[in-house]
Amino acid sequence: MVSEIQDTEPRDAAHWAGPVSRLKVSDVPRGAVSLNVEGRQVVGPLQGFGQLWQKTYRLRLAGAEASPAAVVRYLKEKLPELMPDGSRFYPSVSGVKPGEVVLINATLPGIPGIIATGVMVLYSDDESFTLMCPEGHPEAGWNTFSAFVEDGTTVAQIQSLARANDPVFEFGFRFMGGSAQQERIWHHVLGGVAGHFDVPAGVEFHKTLVDRKLQWSQARNLWFNSAIRSLLNAPVRFLRRLRGAGSSG
Amino acid sequence: MSQAELTTSVRRVGDTLSIVDIQGEITSFSEAALTEAYSQASRGGVNTILLNFQGLEYMNSSGIGLLVTMLIRANRQKQKLAAYGLTEHYQQIFELTRLNEAIQIFASEAEALTALPQE
Numbered sequence: 001m002v003s004e005i006q007d008t009e010p011r012d013a014a015h016w017a018g019p020v021s022r023l024k025v026s027d028v029p030r031g032a033v034s035l036n037v038e039g040r041q042v043v044g045p046l047q048g049f050g051q052l053w054q055k056t057y058r059l060r061l062a063g064a065e066a067s068p069a070a071v072v073r074y075l076k077e078k079l080p081e082l083m084p085d086g087s088r089f090y091p092s093v094s095g096v097k098p099g100e101v102v103l104i105n106a107t108l109p110g111i112p113g114i115i116a117t118g119v120m121v122l123y124s125d126d127e128s129f130t131l132m133c134p135e136g137h138p139e140a141g142w143n144t145f146s147a148f149v150e151d152g153t154t155v156a157q158i159q160s161l162a163r164a165n166d167p168v169f170e171f172g173f174r175f176m177g178g179s180a181q182q183e184r185i186w187h188h189v190l191g192g193v194a195g196h197f198d199v200p201a202g203v204e205f206h207k208t209l210v211d212r213k214l215q216w217s218q219a220r221n222l223w224f225n226s227a228i229r230s231l232l233n234a235p236v237r238f239l240r241r242l243r244g245a246g247s248s249g
Numbered sequence: 250m251s252q253a254e255l256t257t258s259v260r261r262v263g264d265t266l267s268i269v270d271i272q273g274e275i276t277s278f279s280e281a282a283l284t285e286a287y288s289q290a291s292r293g294g295v296n297t298i299l300l301n302f303q304g305l306e307y308m309n310s311s312g313i314g315l316l317v318t319m320l321i322r323a324n325r326q327k328q329k330l331a332a333y334g335l336t337e338h339y340q341q342i343f344e345l346t347r348l349n350e351a352i353q354i355f356a357s358e359a360e361a362l363t364a365l366p367q368e
Contacts, residue, residue, distance in 0.1 A: 009338065010306065010336070010339075012309055016345065018341075019341050019345060042345070046348065046350065122345070123310035130311075
C-alpha cells in the first residue's frame with residue numbers, strides 16, 4: 001500500500017535558508033565593517049519591542065517590457081548601488097542566495113557615526129527575495145522584494161513587516177525621523193528601478209499598523225543594540241585604521 | 250509565477266475550538282482566502298484556532314508573513330493559534346522564522362485535541 005505521507009521535497013525547499021541558530025559571516029567585502037552580525041540570532045516580527053508595521057512600496061512598470069523575474073534579477077544584482085548615500089549594503093560573494101548574510105553600514109538620524117549591522121537572506125526565488133534581521137538591528141522582522149503582474153503590468157514591490165528591535169530604536173523611529181528616513185530609502189530604491197526600466201518614478205506607498213502594542217518583554221533586546229555597540233566600537237576601528245595607515249608605505 | 254491556489258475549510262470541535270484545513274499554496278495571493286478562513290473560524294466564541302497544514306504544498310516568505318498577521322489578529326482577540334500536520338521542512342521554516350515561539354505545533358490532530366481545550 002502506498003504511504004499517504006509525501007516524501008518528495010516541496011517546490012519551495014531550495015528557496016529557503018537552511019536551519020540557522022546563529023549567523024556566520026563568511027567573508028567581509030572590502031570596505032565593510034562587520035559588527036553586530038556574527039553570532040547573532042535572526043529575529044522576526046514577533047521578537048521585537050516596538051509597534052508592528054507593514055509598509056508596502058509599489059512601482060508600476062507601465063509600458064516597460066520587463067518580466068517579474070527580470071525586475072527581481074535586477075534588484076538582486078544592483079541592490080547595493082540602488083541604496084542611497086548613508087545606507088551601504090554589502091552582499092557576500094555568493095550574492096542574494098538563501099542563508100547568505102548581507103552586511104549593512106548605515107547612518108541614522110540623531111546617531112553619530114555609522115551603524116554596523118546586517119541581514120540574512122531568508123528566502124530567494126526568481127520573483128522575490130526576503131531579508132531577515134538579526135538581534136541588534138534597528139528592526140525585528142523582514143523585508144520582501146518582489147515583482148508580479150497585475151492587470152497586465154509588472155509591479156515591483158518592497159514590503160516590510162517589522163517592529164523596532166528595542167526601546168531606543170522605537171524612540172528613534174517615532175521621534176527622531178528614523179521612520180521617515182527608512183521610507184525615503186525604499187522610495188529611492190524603487191526610483192532607481194524606475195530609472196533603469198525607463199518608467200515614471202511614481203511609488204505608491206501604504207502602511208498599516210498591524211500591532212500597536214509594545215512588547216515590553218523584549219525591551220532586553222537593548223543589550224544587542226547595534227547603534228550603541230557601533231558607537232562603542234568606533235574608537236577601536238579608528239585606532240585600527242591609524243595603525244594600518246602607519247604601517248603602510 | 251501564476252497566482253497560487255489556496256483552499257480552506259473550517260470545522261468546529263466543541264464550543265471553543267475551530268480547525269482550519271489548508272490545501273494548496275500560501276503566498277501573497279492567499280490573503281483573501283486566509284482572512285476569510287480566519288473570520289469563519291473565529292465565529293461564536295472560539296478561543297482556539299488549530300491550523301491543519303497536512304495539505305500544504307508550497308509556501309514562500311510572503312505566505313509566512315500572512316501567518317504572522319493572522320497570529321497578531323488572533324492575539325488581539327485573545328485567541329490561541331496552534332498547528333499540526335507540518336512536514337519536517339515546514340517545521341524548520343517555522344523555527345527559522347521563529348513562528349514556532351508563538352504557535353504551538355503538534356504532531357497530529359489527535360495530539361492537538363488532547364492538549365487543547367474545546368469547551
